[in-house]
Amino acid sequence: MLLRTILIGAASAMLISAAQAQTPTVKIGLIQPLTGSVADDGTADVNGEKLAVEERNARGGVLGRQIELAIEDGQCKPAISVNAAEKLIQRDKVVALSGAFCSSATLAVMPVAENNKLPLITGVSSNPQLTEKGNHWFFRADENDALLAKAFAKILTQQIHLKKVAYVAVNDDFGRGAVDQFEKAMTELGATTAMKEYFEHGTTDFYTLLAKLKASGADGVFMATETQDGSIFVKQKAEFGLDLKVFGVGSWATDDFITLAGSASEGIYAAVPYAYTMTTPENKAFVETYKARYKGSPGEYSVAGYNVINILVDAIARAGSTDGEKIREALTKTDFVGPNGRFQFDEKGQAYGFSVVLVQITKGIPIVAASATIEP
Amino acid sequence: MDLLLQLLANGLVNGTFYALSALGLTLVFGLMRVVNFAHGEMYVIGGLLGWVLTGVVGLDFFTSLAVVVFGMGVAGWLIDRVLVSRVRDQDEEVGLLLMIGLSIFLANSALLVFGTTPRRVLSPFPTKPFFLGPVVVTQSRLFVVALCAALIVAAHLLIQKTALGQAMRATFQDAMAARLAGIRTEGIYGFTFGLGTALAGAAGTLLGSIYVAEPTNGGLISLKAFVVVILGGLGSFAGAITGGLILGVTEALWGGFVSTNSVDAIGFALVIVMLLVRPYGLFSKRGERP
Numbered sequence: 113m114l115l116r117t118i119l120i121g122a123a124s125a126m127l128i129s130a131a132q133a134q135t136p137t138v139k140i141g142l143i144q145p146l147t148g149s150v151a152d153d154g155t156a157d158v159n160g161e162k163l164a165v166e167e168r169n170a171r172g173g174v175l176g177r178q179i180e181l182a183i184e185d186g187q188c189k190p191a192i193s194v195n196a197a198e199k200l201i202q203r204d205k206v207v208a209l210s211g212a213f214c215s216s217a218t219l220a221v222m223p224v225a226e227n228n229k230l231p232l233i234t235g236v237s238s239n240p241q242l243t244e245k246g247n248h249w250f251f252r253a254d255e256n257d258a259l260l261a262k263a264f265a266k267i268l269t270q271q272i273h274l275k276k277v278a279y280v281a282v283n284d285d286f287g288r289g290a291v292d293q294f295e296k297a298m299t300e301l302g303a304t305t306a307m308k309e310y311f312e313h314g315t316t317d318f319y320t321l322l323a324k325l326k327a328s329g330a331d332g333v334f335m336a337t338e339t340q341d342g343s344i345f346v347k348q349k350a351e352f353g354l355d356l357k358v359f360g361v362g363s364w365a366t367d368d369f370i371t372l373a374g375s376a377s378e379g380i381y382a383a384v385p386y387a388y389t390m391t392t393p394e395n396k397a398f399v400e401t402y403k404a405r406y407k408g409s410p411g412e413y414s415v416a417g418y419n420v421i422n423i424l425v426d427a428i429a430r431a432g433s434t435d436g437e438k439i440r441e442a443l444t445k446t447d448f449v450g451p452n453g454r455f456q457f458d459e460k461g462q463a464y465g466f467s468v469v470l471v472q473i474t475k476g477i478p479i480v481a482a483s484a485t486i487e488p
Numbered sequence: 489m490d491l492l493l494q495l496l497a498n499g500l501v502n503g504t505f506y507a508l509s510a511l512g513l514t515l516v517f518g519l520m521r522v523v524n525f526a527h528g529e530m531y532v533i534g535g536l537l538g539w540v541l542t543g544v545v546g547l548d549f550f551t552s553l554a555v556v557v558f559g560m561g562v563a564g565w566l567i568d569r570v571l572v573s574r575v576r577d578q579d580e581e582v583g584l585l586l587m588i589g590l591s592i593f594l595a596n597s598a599l600l601v602f603g604t605t606p607r608r609v610l611s612p613f614p615t616k617p618f619f620l621g622p623v624v625v626t627q628s629r630l631f632v633v634a635l636c637a638a639l640i641v642a643a644h645l646l647i648q649k650t651a652l653g654q655a656m657r658a659t660f661q662d663a664m665a666a667r668l669a670g671i672r673t674e675g676i677y678g679f680t681f682g683l684g685t686a687l688a689g690a691a692g693t694l695l696g697s698i699y700v701a702e703p704t705n706g707g708l709i710s711l712k713a714f715v716v717v718i719l720g721g722l723g724s725f726a727g728a729i730t731g732g733l734i735l736g737v738t739e740a741l742w743g744g745f746v747s748t749n750s751v752d753a754i755g756f757a758l759v760i761v762m763l764l765v766r767p768y769g770l771f772s773k774r775g776e777r778p
Binding site: 146147148149151152154155283309310311312314316317319320321323324326327340343344347350351352353368372 | 490491494495498499501502505595599603604605606608615616617619624626699700702704705708739740743744747748749751752
């Protein structure tokens with residue numbers, strides 16, 4: 113009798129735990145570059161997303177279910193990112209997509225999200241065109257180059273006194289888009305263009321560009337690149353003995369950048385959506401948990417990933433469902449306060465209300481020199 | 489004028505670096521006829537190893553370089569013994585597939601072990617600017633150029649002047665005849681592949697002190713190395729250095745006077761022209777393939 117009771121007890125306990133294990137997770141699909149020359153930045157983004165998921169799951173997940181990330185390597189290439197999106201939607205049955213880092217890759221994934229009626233949100237892609245496509249399934253939880261250019265051109269011409277500017281950028285949608293926007297904004301404020309050059313991702317030798325830069329007579333150089341290319345450029349600029357003010361967009365104030373560039377990073381200005389030295393209480397808490405989890409300070413891409421997951425999970429909770437249309441509807445009503453300010457979306461899916469900062473790297477620390485709020 | 493001089497200097501330095509990074513390939517692809525797609529990955533692993541030894545373990549640069557050369561040499565010998573020897577007498581496609589597989593395996597293993605962060609090999613030479621008239625170079629670059637020249641001369645002497653080199657040339661000309669003459673050809677294959685790998689690793693460490701070593705960069709290195717080897721002619725060291733210099737200078741001038749964003753296409757344009765005009769490369773002696 114006793115034995116039977118125990119057996120029944122054990123069996124029912126097993127059934128319950130089996131039932132718990134079977135509660136399906138809420139899957140979110142990630143497309144980030146995990147190989148290639150922006151792999152480093154893509155990994156930082158994934159780290160931020162993982163941290164947000166861990167925090168959310170510790171607080172009980174969403175809709176009473178745990179959150180799971182399905183991660184694919186899009187390599188920042190349009191075709192590969194599209195394949196990754198198809199795989200995540202068809203095989204992994206994700207409820208929303210986050211990605212695909214490079215503007216060109218995101219642009220390619222946008223129609224896939226639309227066709228499958230699934231929200232796609234990016235925390236990184238900054239080409240202004242993306243939110244002008246009339247795609248209601250796409251949301252951008254970061255600044256775009258036009259907004260950033262508007263916010264910073266004033267500081268650059270009036271406070272840093274740039275007059276003759278050289279533009280150097282990576283040869284893709286992000287680099288070309290950033291140069292177009294900044295050149296336009298700077299020219300309106302009276303600066304002239306000394307030179308405009310593009311280079312490929314993964315370029316290792318910039319001496320040719322530097323020789324041209326020297327001959328151009330520019331008093332400052334505007335750069336749109338990611339960590340790897342940018343750090344090599346400034347290092348070689350120092351080797352070259354070229355004394356120019358450098359102003360960068362992309363990931364210019366991260367720990368990795370400063371470590372890689374070493375003393376050459378001294379004095380560089382960077383327009384960043386985020387610096388870990390920002391002083392909001394949300395940011396202090398975020399930096400602390402991030403450091404405890406990853407042994408290093410978060411960069412803009414880590415916080416971008418962190419924000420994207422939080423915004424998505426909030427929307428899923430508000431929607432009360434994993435239905436794509438309902439999540440999309442809930443996303444339009446986003447009001448999230450992240451480490452770098454408050455996020456809301458306008459009718460085109462462009463976020464506004466958060467802060468961007470101009471930092472100057474001083475003795476290896478990005479010191480906030482000025483800040484601006486992104487207005488709708 | 490100053491710009492032209494600077495561009496020429498950049499091109500020559502870069503050209504030497506291209507030659508250096510193609511040395512291992514000219515042995516393995518040029519002499520052994522193994523289409524080594526994993527060359528770039530071997531270069532990268534050499535660079536990462538250099539970083540571990542100088543940056544983590546704390547050895548000095550030259551000791552590290554010696555360890556890298558030895559370690560990569562042994563690894564290359566093992567790869568030949570365990571993998572390449574199995575496909576030696578089969579069709580070229582089999583070897584091709586093997587090397588593609590090896591390159592994917594090496595790149596992803598490096599990613600797994602080292603992560604995605606680019607690493608820098610610590611070099612004892614200052615990177616402060618150094619002026620030759622209007623032209624800027626750095627001591628560390630000049631030093632690598634010198635070391636590169638020394639490596640090329642050493643490898644050339646080894647192959648042309650020593651008994652071992654003679655055995656190598658004999659083996660790759662006609663393995664059967666070489667065996668009949670008493671040469672242990674399997675040992676020669678292993679040694680050549682090991683030497684090629686060691687040279688790739690040495691290039692990775694040397695150039696890792698100037699640029700960075702990163703696990704995902706192997707593909708581009710391989711591509712440029714193939715361009716250099718094809719331009720110069722298979723298996724020729726003089727060809728590798730000339731091919732490297734042509735590529736370096738053309739890229740610098742194109743980047744300087746036309747535009748920098750199309751610079752990576754230059755090498756391939758050169759290869760197409762070369763295949764049309766001199767399909768055997770600049771320095772290769774015309775000969776029937778075995």
